[in-house]
Amino acid sequence: MIKLDKVSKKFATGVLALSDITLAIDKKEFVFLIGPTGSGKTTIFRLLTREMLPTEGTIIVNDWDVVKLPNHKVSHLRKKIGVVFQDLKLLLDRTIFENVSLPLEVAGVKPEEVKKKVEEVLVKVGMLDHKDKFPIQLSGGELQRTAIARALTLSPEILLADEPTGNLDMATSWDIVNLLSDINERGTTVVMATHNIDIVKKLAKRVIRLEKGRLMRDDKGLPDDSPHAQGGKAGKKEDHSSLKASDDVKPMTDKSEGQRKTEEKK
Ligand SMILES: Nc1ncnc2c1ncn2[C@@H]1O[C@H](COP(=O)(O)OP(=O)(O)OP(=O)(O)O)[C@@H](O)[C@H]1O
Ligand SMILES: [Mg+2]
Numbered sequence: 001m002i003k004l005d006k007v008s009k010k011f012a013t014g015v016l017a018l019s020d021i022t023l024a025i026d027k028k029e030f031v032f033l034i035g036p037t038g039s040g041k042t043t044i045f046r047l048l049t050r051e052m053l054p055t056e057g058t059i060i061v062n063d064w065d066v067v068k069l070p071n072h073k074v075s076h077l078r079k080k081i082g083v084v085f086q087d088l089k090l091l092l093d094r095t096i097f098e099n100v101s102l103p104l105e106v107a108g109v110k111p112e113e114v115k116k117k118v119e120e121v122l123v124k125v126g127m128l129d130h131k132d133k134f135p136i137q138l139s140g141g142e143l144q145r146t147a148i149a150r151a152l153t154l155s156p157e158i159l160l161a162d163e164p165t166g167n168l169d170m171a172t173s174w175d176i177v178n179l180l181s182d183i184n185e186r187g188t189t190v191v192m193a194t195h196n197i198d199i200v201k202k203l204a205k206r207v208i209r210l211e212k213g214r215l216m217r218d219d220k221g222l223p224d225d226s227p228h229a230q231g232g233k234a235g236k237k238e239d240h241s242s243l244k245a246s247d248d249v250k251p252m253t254d255k256s257e258g259q260r261k262t263e264e265k266k
Contacts, residue, residue, distance in 0.1 A: 001027050002048065002158065002189070007057030009043055009213075017043040019213040021057070025191065027157070030184040032200045033193040035210035041193040042086055044210075045160045049081050050074050062157070079107065082151030086162040086193075088143055090135045090150075096122070097131040100150045107154060121149040125179060141172035148179060158189045165196050173199060 002025040009018040018040045025031055033041050046052050047059055050066050059066040064077055090099050097118055104114045122128040125145040135143060144164050151159055161180055165173035177192075177199055184190040194200060200207060209217035 001025070001060070001062055002191075003058070003060040004044070004047075005058040005060075007047065007054045007059060009040070009047065009052070010055045017213050018047075018054070018210075021210075021213075021215050023208060023215060023218060025189060028184070028187055028189055029206060030181065030190045030203075031192070031206045031208055032203075033191055033208050033210070034195070034197070034200060035216070037195075038212075039210040040213040041210060042162055043213075045083065045162055045191075045193065048158075048160065049078055049083060079154045080157045082154065082156035082159045082188075084144070084147045084151045084159070084161040084164050086166070088147045090143060090146060092135050095132050095134055096127060096138070096146050096149075099135070099146060100131075100153060103150060103153045117153055118149075121152045124152065124183075125149045139172075140168050141175060144168065144176050145179065148176075148183075152183070156188065158191070159183060161190065161192045163193055163195065165194060165199065170198070177203070 002023075004021050004023050007018055007021045008016065010016045021040075021044070033044065035041055047054055048061060048066065050069065053067060057067075061077060062080065064073070066077065069077060091102075094102075100121060101114050101118045104117055109117070119128060119131075122131055125148050127142065127145045127149055130138060130142060130146075135146070138146065148159075148161070148164070151161075159180070164176050164180065168176065173196060180190050180192060181203075204220060206220050207217060208215065
């Protein structure tokens, strides 16, 4: 369970990245976090993992008050939250196996258990055959899968995926979203920041939209005539290659007026 109450973040530069954000995400939800570049999506993720502190407001993750959490408990918080970073943060001089095993090694897990867990998550994301390769030998989609695997090693309750389909073609983007959907269906809360409106509008998932740091929309909004609006999963097994940028997107309802009233990672 994630709860932000009247959260604002102003950087030392004077940029107000988030302004009076109040929202709650339940356990096991799948939520899209959308909004133009610079609207505050990554900032929310960085606040949730306590990479930085808000200027104002309260942040709760499970039963923890993230802002007041003593430093020695921050690593406990981060074990609960897996992050697929916007820039992936894979180490280029390490193999896929080594990259994925890092969080476990940092957590002091025994080598035999590390091997077992890393293989388990690599199977889950379909990357076991690539385990001895280096990042430079992989495609964009495979790199995303690797980053997702690394985020899953500590069996987090929450997965934050920051623009995981950026720079991927439509088919590969759907593969990644289907993978995140599967992870969600097995019980992990997933928050996916994305600019991929084609994907957002095809899935019957909750959408939170930010604009200039403000919460502009929070609903399960889909065009009523969408073939996917009645449920169904992540466009699975369907051919989305024909999706065009010109496909209609339901204008987003600006609920902002009402709704406004309501640093080193390991
Ligand atoms: N460390 C920082 N110092 C100063 N300003 C920052 C810092 N990090 C982010 N910002 C600013 O805060 C605002 C929100 O940035 P953020 O990275 O959260 O946007 P975003 O929605 O993730 O954008 P994108 O879609 O491009 O990833 C932007 O104006 C950005 O320039
Ligand atoms: Mg971002």
